[in-house]
Amino acid sequence: MFRYLCSSLSIFLHREHRKLIGARYFFKGFEAAVGTLSSDLRNPRDITGHGTHTLSTAGGSPVPGANVRGFGNGTAKGGSPRARVAAYKACWTLKNDDGCFDADILAAFDAAIHDGVDVLSVSLGGDQNSYFETGIGIGAFHAITKGISVVASAGNSGPKAGTLENVAPWLLTVGASTIDRQFPAFVIFGEHKLQGESLSNASLPRNKMLPLIRSRDAAAANASDEDANLCTMGSLDATKVKGKIVVCIRGKNPRIEKGEVVKLVGGKGMVLVNDLSSSDEIISDPNVLPATHISYSDGLKLFSYLDSTKSPEGFISYPYTMLGTKPAPSVASFSSRGPNTITPEILKPDIIGPGVNIIAAYTKAISPTGIEFEEQRLPFNIESGTSMSCPHIAGIVSLLKALHPEWSPSAIKSAIMTTASLLDNMAEPIKNSFMVNASPFSYGSGHVWPSRAMDPGLVYDLDTMDYLNFLCSLGYKSSQISTFKPYKCPSNLTSLMDLNYPSITVPNLTETVIVVRRLKNVGTLGTYVAHVQNPVGVIVTD
Missing domain, CATH: 3.40.50.200 (Peptidase S8/S53 domain)
Known part of the structure; x- marks a missing residue:
């Protein structure tokens, strides 16, 4: 297979x-x-x-x-x-x-x-x-x-x-x-200084702002807007990119490859902006040119600036190591x-x-x-x-x-x-x-x-027989279960929810259900008291 x-x-x-x-x-x-x-x-x-x-x-x-x-x-x-x-x-x-x-x-x-x-x-x-x-x-x-x-x-x-x-x-x-731990590298433009991340060891000239361009606005003649947005290979026009910092969108092709695409057509730097699904999570990459990776929400600020400014300019700072970040x-x-x-x-x-x-x-x-x-x-x-x-x-x-x-x-x-x-x-x-x-x-x-x-203190333990009975409860035939081990299913099968797992999941809860668990003491002798924090809209009793 x-x-x-x-x-x-x-x-x-x-x-x-x-x-x-x-x-x-x-x-x-x-x-x-x-x-x-x-x-x-x-x-x-x-x-x-x-x-x-x-x-x-x-x-x-x-x-x-x-x-x-x-x-x-x-x-x-x-x-x-x-x-x-x-x-x-x-x-x-x-x-x-x-x-x-x-x-x-x-x-x-x-x-x-x-x-x-x-x-x-x-x-x-x-x-x-x-x-x-x-x-x-x-x-x-x-x-x-x-x-x-x-x-x-x-x-x-x-x-x-x-x-x-x-x-x-x-x-x-x-x-x-x-x-x-983060590796901040800031993109600076207009009145904004937005924190991204990078591991690029290349730097831009100090105190010099460079032209900023949205990658979609630098599309090659035969490239789609989507490919240009994502800075895929061959999607950018060198005459539009040369000497500029290019803003690319995360997705489809590898993040580092996008920087290489920008570099190959003469770009001086790259700002990588998260798509909506990636939201505010940013990742440090060993980029091949000065670059930083910013969140979706910060990307909206950058795009607003690009769309409202006749001659947008920006700068990417050199990254450094920062510890103890929150949350x-x-x-x-x-x-x-x-x-x-x-x-x-x-x-x-x-x-x-x-x-x-x-x-x-x-x-x-x-x-x-x-x-x-x-x-x-x-x-x-x-x-x-x-x-x-x-x-x-x-x-x-x-x-x-x-x-x-x-x-x-x-x-x-x-x-x-x-x-x-x-x-x-x-x-x-x-x-x-x-x-x-x-x-x-x-x-x-x-x-x-x-x-x-x-x-x-206590553990929820399982053995091979428990897992075989779990497969039986799923309705697997003996020929299928033999892939794991020859086994004849018992007649009194238990509910899937009663597998002695350390978490409890009840799908499609519409009526009262009883869930069984067994606990084993692996610590010192003592008394344990169960406390239940009910999920919203659910009543739980022990």
Whole structure:
């Protein structure tokens, strides 16, 4: 089965006492469908940077002086810095075809299980089908039966609802949040000074305003307004752009590519403006020219100035590192949202963690900009995505596994979910990119709080039989369930809502329902009292 996915490598963690395995690769599925890989590509090396970035985030050793072009300088380390790590490469690129195949993904899972890993960090995703038709879900089920925790990305298709990936209940599904570090670069025009973000190491002449032009007004003769708005390759007229700062709209093509398009036709700088769906979330990029990325609301101010001024001029300041920004965290606009379209009774994502502007190690096989002919190579890069938040959680899972080796994967998941925070660093409810209160469909149980997860007191535990009965409750036939494990469904099936999950979801509530949960004490002896905060319009009793 061929599926386009969002990643290039799967990362798997080991506790320190285990044997270091290294790196392996799996390609037969890709070659059977797409074509033969050349001998120089058929190896476990990372040629996109994605695998190196996620691996070092999960288990990288401390490195002092880590930075990206001098920005964000400090000591970098992974979530579980003393873990032994192994990489299993299951995704490939050949000419215009790229992606991952279920055959290669399952081969990687089988190898990791055989090698005796403790935690799997899977920054992969794809279209969601029934559970027995999804390679990641099948592979993860077999891992869970061996006591291996599996952490997976929620996907990068937000903020639209129902866009989640990796929704199986045995997975720990991770959405992305912002962090409290920014790299401000201001765009100055008229009476305005608007804060954007950038990692560009190019600068404009000091104290000199340059002409500003909307990219749509610099469209090439054969380009559509949409392509010119988005600054796609070949959409801009060099005679209209030369010597100016160009204002482009986010969307469709990569953000850094837009800057390259402007630079190729003689532009001196770029202001990237969010589209409505991205709202006020802005991202730092290692742009190839002086640039800054501003929010949708600030973009409206800039467009108003451009539309009302005969000869608009502006300036882009050089970026710097700023710590302790507020509010943070918030849910990243790109982070995929619920509800769970496969099983609405299971809330996904389970948790959110840092996934915006994350500094981690990077390959020197390509430029940090991703532009093929760009010569710069860096040992660290900043990336954003649920691929980045996933290994943050995997690192925490690895630490909990070392601290509590007797805990099951479900117990570890429960500890992380039930101790999560619903507040930002201003003690206010976590917001989304529109700066309104986010919902559980975007953050699950909340933002991870690692230190609290060490001692949750009580956990909601599950085992293989619970998951098999869950599949039975979905109406799966024995032949379908045998994809996971040969099993005969019992006659007395329970409600899907009674799966002993650390969250409770009741879809289409129209009458009174009873939901059952079992709690297990993993802390000291004590007395626990249940407190219920009713959702608006719902009465809950215990």
